[in-house]
Amino acid sequence: MRILGIETSCDETGIAIYDEEQGIMAHRLYSQIAVHADYGGVVPELASRDHVRKTIPLVKEVLADANLTPADLDGVAYTAGPGLVGALLVGCSIGRSLAYGWGLPAVPVHHMEGHLLAPMLEEDVPEFPFVALLVSGGHTMMVRVDDIGEYQMLGESVDDAAGEAFDKTAKLLGLDYPGGPVLAKMAENGTPGRFKFPRPMTDRPGLDFSFSGLKTFAANTIRDNEQDEQTFADIAYAFQEAVVDTLAIKCRRALEHCQLNRLVIAGGVSANTALREKLATITQKLGGTVYYPRPEFCTDNGAMIAFAGMQRLKAGTSADLTFKATPRWPIDTLPSIKTTK
Structure with missing residues (x-):
């Protein structure tokens, strides 16, 4: 067929x-x-x-x-x-x-x-049930998946999606559209620890997300510091680290809540290398595996x-x-x- x-x-x-x-x-x-x-x-x-x-x-x-x-x-x-x-x-x-x-x-x-379902196009296919993080420019959501069509919404963004926040922050840094991948590349030259961004909605119960505040925090940080290439790289690093940590914290929380150790991540932001590495570490600590589609x-x-x-x-x-x-x-x-x- x-x-x-x-x-x-x-x-x-x-x-x-x-x-x-x-x-x-x-x-x-x-x-x-x-x-x-x-x-x-x-x-x-x-x-x-x-x-x-x-x-x-x-x-x-x-x-x-x-x-x-x-x-x-x-x-x-x-x-x-x-x-x-x-x-x-x-x-x-x-x-x-x-x-x-x-x-x-x-x-x-x-x-x-x-x-x-895109990770099922790969050779290493996740078995049901699993937790899925769907993260893109238009959507950020956490879903428990027991079978195809058996979806339980665990949490979603109450404002900007993660990919949208990446693109908006990249625009604040003067980067071309679409800015998310360019910001991630800039972050590779950033200095760890120079700036500390908040991890929104991780200090309260639940699995919902909020990323619009990070964009505002980035705008204020840009305004209050020197407008040079290294500073922008340091801000990009801190922003990406905050988004990755926030997503990782919520993923771990979701896996523990569902008593599962298989995690699927898909959507445009799932190609982010820092996010993949962080989620691999989390699932390994839980004795599980993270699955994702090839970048294309x-x-x-x-x-x-x-x-x-x-x-x-x-x-x-x-x-x-x-x-x-x-x-x-x-x-x-x-x-x-x-x-x-």
């Missing part, structure tokens, strides 16, 4: 083909960074227009890469939400239209479920949508042509797929 995956939830157009036996047969990703860089952030209308321009050509390229035709497919999966409504509508419209034209089932996929599958991509769509297709999920994009869609409302006994 093979399925085409289409990802258009924000500013990246991702297309992939997943085969149940062979795995990912082909995947392509087009990033809109150059389109939005001049604006310092994603412009929804421009994102939608670029998805219209790139989706069909990428579908053709992926089919050619895999040496397949539409007749070789068994379904079309597309991101139905959450995300930017205009961008989602492009993927939904194209996905459903291709499915209709090719006589295939159309499978709506939850964007964050795609991220959550951390950001938005079609491979994760194809994989998640395959799981849903095998369970009988499909949508008629009236299915609409869902920009707000709680992950814990998804139906369960029983894959474990």
Whole structure:
């Protein structure tokens, strides 16, 4: 069984083909960074227009890469939400239209479920149950996962997501968009201990997150100190350390609360090296393991949508042509797929 995956939830157009036996047969990703860089952030209308321009050509390229035709497919999966409504509508419209034209089932996929399941594209696959930290520019959430679709929300950000805080702080430091990876690179030259940032919401019970205060703290620190390269590197180091420590503290708390020692981390921020190292240390102390996708599958991509769509297709999920994009869609409302006994 093979399925085409289409990802258009924000500013990246991702297309992939997943085969149940062979795995990912082909995947392509087009990033809109150059389109939005001049604006310092994603412009929804421009994102939608670029998805219209790139989706069909990428579908053709992926089919050619895999040496397949539409007749070789068994379904079309597309991101139905959450995300930017205009961008989602492009993927939904194209996905459903291709499915209709090719006589295939159309499978709506939850964007964050795609991220959550992305580590299962790797050779070392986590077993259920586990705790998942989903951390990106738009979302930061902690979820207990007992099976595909059996999700219990443990905590989420009450304001800025971690990736959003990275990008906003990078902008304060004068870094180009998207600033998160650039800030992480700058932090490598930072001096440990020069600045001390707070670890928000770690001094109280619970698993919710808050990162907007760190951005404000960074702005005040920048204002009150010399505006030179080393100072900026030291601030970047302190900011990243605070975010990583906060996420790590909450992950440890979640694992202990659930009495589990398997941790999955996914989403764009999961590519951060400092975060991976910190979480590896924590899970090792608990006698467990941390799982994450390869860097190219951390950001938005079609491979994760194809994989998640395959799981849903095998369970009988499909949508008629009236299915609409869902920009707000709680992950814990998804139906369960029983894959474990």
